[in-house]
Amino acid sequence: MNDRPAHEIAVHVPRMYRVALRVVAEADTAHDVVQEACVRALQKLDSFQGRSSLATWLHRITVNCANDALRSDARRRQGHGQLQAWPVSAVAENGPADAAEQRELFGLAWRALDGLPPECRLAFSLTQLDGYSYDEAAEIEGQPRGTIASRVYRAKKLLLEQMGPHMHRRAEQ
Amino acid sequence: MTHEEQDMLLSQLADGELAGAEANALLLAALDDPELRQKLKEMLRLRQATAAWRDQQPSRPVMVLTAPRAARRRWFGWRLGGYAVAACLGGLLVIAGFWAAGAGRPGLVLPSTVARVTPEQMQQVARVFALHESVAGPLAWYAADDDNIRVASAEGSETGNRPVAVLLRLEPAAAGGPGAARTYVIVCRERQSATIDLPDDLPGAAGLRVYLAPKALDGRIDMQYAIAVAGQNGGGVTATLSGQRRVGLTETSLGQLALSDRLLNVQLAAWPIREPAN
Numbered sequence: 001m002n003d004r005p006a007h008e009i010a011v012h013v014p015r016m017y018r019v020a021l022r023v024v025a026e027a028d029t030a031h032d033v034v035q036e037a038c039v040r041a042l043q044k045l046d047s048f049q050g051r052s053s054l055a056t057w058l059h060r061i062t063v064n065c066a067n068d069a070l071r072s073d074a075r076r077r078q079g080h081g082q083l084q085a086w087p088v089s090a091v092a093e094n095g096p097a098d099a100a101e102q103r104e105l106f107g108l109a110w111r112a113l114d115g116l117p118p119e120c121r122l123a124f125s126l127t128q129l130d131g132y133s134y135d136e137a138a139e140i141e142g143q144p145r146g147t148i149a150s151r152v153y154r155a156k157k158l159l160l161e162q163m164g165p166h167m168h169r170r171a172e173q
Numbered sequence: 174m175t176h177e178e179q180d181m182l183l184s185q186l187a188d189g190e191l192a193g194a195e196a197n198a199l200l201l202a203a204l205d206d207p208e209l210r211q212k213l214k215e216m217l218r219l220r221q222a223t224a225a226w227r228d229q230q231p232s233r234p235v236m237v238l239t240a241p242r243a244a245r246r247r248w249f250g251w252r253l254g255g256y257a258v259a260a261c262l263g264g265l266l267v268i269a270g271f272w273a274a275g276a277g278r279p280g281l282v283l284p285s286t287v288a289r290v291t292p293e294q295m296q297q298v299a300r301v302f303a304l305h306e307s308v309a310g311p312l313a314w315y316a317a318d319d320d321n322i323r324v325a326s327a328e329g330s331e332t333g334n335r336p337v338a339v340l341l342r343l344e345p346a347a348a349g350g351p352g353a354a355r356t357y358v359i360v361c362r363e364r365q366s367a368t369i370d371l372p373d374d375l376p377g378a379a380g381l382r383v384y385l386a387p388k389a390l391d392g393r394i395d396m397q398y399a400i401a402v403a404g405q406n407g408g409g410v411t412a413t414l415s416g417q418r419r420v421g422l423t424e425t426s427l428g429q430l431a432l433s434d435r436l437l438n439v440q441l442a443a444w445p446i447r448e449p450a451n
Contacts, residue, residue, distance in 0.1 A: 006237045006368070009237050010235075013231065013237065014230050014231065017230065018227070018229050031231050034235050035415070039413075102222050102225065105218065105221075109222060127188060128223045129223055130227075131227040134185070134188070149181060149184070149185055149190070152184060157180070159219065160216075163219075
């Protein structure tokens with residue numbers, strides 16, 4: 001029995017979950033989205049030509065499934081702006097104070113994301129939240145790596161400008 | 174190099190996206206330049222702030238089951254393979270005197286209804302599994318129904334994990350409904366997932382695929398499971414059931430599978446198999 005395709009897809013499940021959670025902003029729905037994306041991926045495995053990487057292909061399927069889930073619930077507003085829950089597993093290595101600071105910084109960055117130009121927001125989300133490398137993000141976006149690096153930098157610059165007072169206050173402490 | 178270009182490199186450095194030599198040069202420059210050092214620090218803090226998000230895992234297990242078409246193909250080949258294995262092992266088991274009384278097949282008398290697994294049934298499953306292992310070597314899992322036996326050899330790390338017995342029963346939800354109840358005896362390994370295509374003759378279904386990942390806890394089994402039924406004529410997965418449940422010797426309902434014209438109740442009991450005493 002050859003379960004290799006299923007195993008190969010299973011390796012990408014955590015990242016697919018993060019992508020789904022970022023889009024649908026709800027853990028249970030994100031889980032359902034990933035489950036559905038896995039079923040679709042396995043059903044379409046024959047059509048995967050290998051022109052893109054498996055990660056990129058799964059990302060597209062996950063995003064499509066997440067958008068379907070959003071469409072199926074018209075009451076749900078778009079994406080990440082609503083997400084309030086800090087990851088349950090988030091425990092900072094240097095104790096509660098560090099965890100609190102990271103949580104505060106993440107909250108600031110999360111809220112500020114909405115104000116970024118769309119292309120910068122997407123590049124930032126792919127590389128800083130979903131965990132894709134610049135090369136993978138470039139493949140997903142169909143852009144050169146340098147363009148992704150530039151967009152990520154611009155996103156960070158804008159975020160840091162908005163978070164500036166907080167960052168400086170922390171630095172002085 | 175402009176400040177903008179240098180800041181963009183700092184951004185890549187914080188993300189671990191800069192090649193070794195370039196990263197070293199930039200780090201050296203940052204050590205000697207307070208302004209550059211401060212910028213790098215801010216980039217790293219921003220990166221660190223999103224680390225917990227990047228480490229997130231699904232709150233519940235996601236079951237990745239093989240594609241329906243492939244499952245159907247496998248099921249066919251598998252059935253023949255199952256017969257072959259059963260025939261080989263069956264011959265040896267007959268010699269060993271392990272015919273189940275009146276059933277004309279090796280191994281177990283599969284109960285049609287089980288409210289609670291009895292000590293005798295537990296002992297019987299343990300003996301049959303031990304016998305199969307003595308013939309075929311260490312097994313990753315063993316699965317049997319009334320007509321078939323299917324086994325998979327263990328690979329390395331699996332052999333040390335305690336075997337866990339599972340009794341899986343599917344029966345029509347409506348009394349007297351089409352199709353008969355099916356009972357499967359499965360033995361898999363603790364802390365190892367097993368994906369098993371079960372030979373199946375449910376009307377309207379082509380195959381049954383079961384994923385099990387058991388963990389023993391205080392004499393009970395914390396079981397992650399997924400059950401998928403493939404439809405006939407390449408109809409894809411017609412019904413799935415997945416979740417996580419703590420189960421024991423008493424049959425626990427996992428829910429229902431909805432096939433085209435009926436519902437099937439799915440029930441499961443499980444227990445750790447004790448190592449034979451010396």
